[in-house]
Amino acid sequence: MTTLKQLRGSAAIAGVATYGCGEAPGHTDMELLAEAARRAVADAGLAMKDIDGLCTASASATMWAMPVIEYLGLRPSYIDSTMLGGSSFIAHLLPAMQALASGQCNAVLVCYGSAQRTATFGRKEVVASRRFLDPQPYETPYEPMQPLSAYALAASRHMHEFGTTRRDLAEVAVAARAWARLNPEAFMRGPLSIDDVLGARMVCDPLSVRDSCLVTDGAGAFVLVRADHARDLPREPVHVLGTGTAVWNRQISSMHDLTMTAARDSGRAAFGMAGLAPRDIDVVQLYDAFTINVLLFLEDLGFCAKGEGGAFVRDGAIAPGGRLPVNTNGGGLSCVHPGMYGIFALIEAVRQLRGEGGERQVAGAVTALAHGNGGTLSSQATAVLGLAQAL
């Protein structure tokens, strides 16, 4: 039996790519995915024929792995189409590592694409379809504006229990924008102040439109191979030191505690496998669907104590030049958010470790954490990544 500790560092990300981030009018989800996939495979120094493992998920197509395999012309021996919302592509890591370790496959392509911003069939239709295909009969009658209302409810509870303020939430959005201003790929790069966020149009109190992620097009892909294989490929390997996934609920009303997410468990698993702690992490990428997410995940992943997220982010602490670099691409709030963001958090972590961050590069980053969230604070997946010197 292979233990999780034995899997630590056994696989590495050898290639990454994004494509069509922002607006890509006239493209389908599949076209964006395929281009990101082609570029990620090339980035890894591989050919598409070398790919014998495929992980993917779609927010609308339930059998998505099949058309992706067909489109890319693959014959994979390892297939994972597990759908855990925006956390999927980080949740795909551990089974893929096990498949690589067992020899079931040699090169796994993890890929996602969405044209939700410019497509004629978009979020609105997907949400309407879900009312029938994936009903939530005990929430839908009250017309929550999902996913926003769920996060607003969590924010209200966090503010009530811990004295967190709208200004604390605004710090998260302002930090994300400050990072985005250093990233040519980011969709929103204009200046943004605390007052801008506080004065923005409210959507679901206490969250305003500036507390909310973008709605963009975009695709992302990465290639995972065994570590020894990665060392023979052109890019500096980014090893998966630890990873974990946890789900406690689907509906926001079923959360055991609205101020604590299953990231408590996914983070503990990822850090445990990695043999590292939050203080060992150089750069952090958190799934910021809404500003409250960042506070919850900083707490649940152990970067600060429960309830102290607001204090932790104050005065630009997670912005460029702050004590902890968080969401260095601008995150889902200012860089890109095509329905599911998790793969972009992971790709930005890899780019930082490779030193490809350009103006936004965190000097000397050796370790990174990427965290994915899915549903309405429902699914959580965490990955701890590191360069060879962290092994």
Add this chain to the structure above:
Amino acid sequence: MTNSSTTSQATATGVLARHQAELDAGRFLIQRCGACQRAVYFPRALCPHCGAGEPAMVAPAGTGAVYAVTTVRRKPEAGGDYNVCIVELDEGVRLMSRVEGMPLADVRIGLRVRARVVVPPGGSGMVVFGAATGDAA
């Protein structure tokens, strides 16, 4: 009451349908597990706490407190702003709902509320809450 040995039309329907039928008749029921005695909501076919078979439907006290709250902003021509909240019943379970009959800004966490069932015209029965004024609970 449910009994796996009976096979009438009424008992052949699922827990969701039976719970909804009660709501449509103006009755709000939760569940209580006969094995572990814990309250359960939303209603389901097994106890999520101990795994025992379908918990019995019981009437809650109907009182509770607002646990989390948001005001959903909507254009006036579309009906205007409205409340969505999560209420924790005194039995310890929570549900999504809304508080009616008071200014939105006054619906705050901790507010004592009392359940009632409304049946929208042509719609299904649903649980909403109002402030539990004069409530001794």
